[in-house]
Amino acid sequence: MPYAVKLTSDTGIELLLAERNGDPAHGYLLAALAPQEFDDSYDNSYAPPGIVLPPHSGPAATAITDTYLPAYRGALHERRLDAVVTALERLRDEYDTAAAIRGPGSPVTAPRSPAAHGWR
Template identity: 35%
Template sequence: MAEAKIVLSHSRESGIVAIASGERYPWAHTALAESGFQRDDEGVWHLSTDGTQSTVVDLVTCAKRHRTSVHTSSHRFIGDAATSRACCPVSDTPQLRSHPAWQEDLIPWIWDSGELGRALQSNRIPYAATLTDAVHGTTLLFIERPGRQLDYLVGAFSPEGLEGGYGDPHAASSCRPPPGAAQALTDRYLPSYEQAVHARQTVAIAAVLGDIRCEHDTWQAMNASGRYSDATR
């Protein structure tokens, strides 16, 4: 991964936006600040449309001084993409998650047996968007599909009270929402996710009941013999 990198994309509401990444991402932050960009609470740097052309040129020049590369994304801004492809089933606007140099806080909590889980294991995902299912409160993760232009992946975080994360055979498989078809989440992914959660809960309950039954059988055997497990009366 590049030591310091700036990715520029276009936001419907904010115009040109930038996200910094790389092991030396503070260098990118410095270049953006010196070039007139302003950072919001989610880690996105914004530039108004006024004077955009000259300021972007200045950014490229400034970035070179700070050993930072500047790239233009082939994707639209991740927040806009998440809104357009997943607006039907979610309760609020997407929240950006920026991971400029690490993503370890994502991998253990993603409950996925499909492509999204594999992508997080093998690719750097410097930013993503989270959404909340309005019906069940499920938190979804929306990322750009690595190596594919204009394509995205959606998966979910682990349900509350259950563990397992990526690789759990009971987890639902992430989906690729097609353009203009947000109902793909409502009609296909979310129902399959709820079914997977039910199956996982059933297995967990069966395991607990099995432990209780084993303990009960052991106690009955000791009670009938009149001795504890160490043979004392």
């Protein structure tokens, strides 16, 4: 891959654009880079697949804006939604564990903050 560039938007989208077969006449390859908020994005099932862009700027821009970016945004939304669901499941497990430790009929309350104890 002789030439490649990382494209970054003001919204945090990072894309990799590379020449295909080392010749601009063959078009370009476009793929997403994982947002920094995800540290486990290698081999991620949510990542949209890269696409081959035509060598001409008009059709390439259309492919990016009409096809790739909507797929990228959808994949990012699904990834974030999965992170929220995973966190909620973890909280539910912790709540159930606390309820089991306290015993039946005992309410599970959140631990009091240090400020509630007069600590600073």
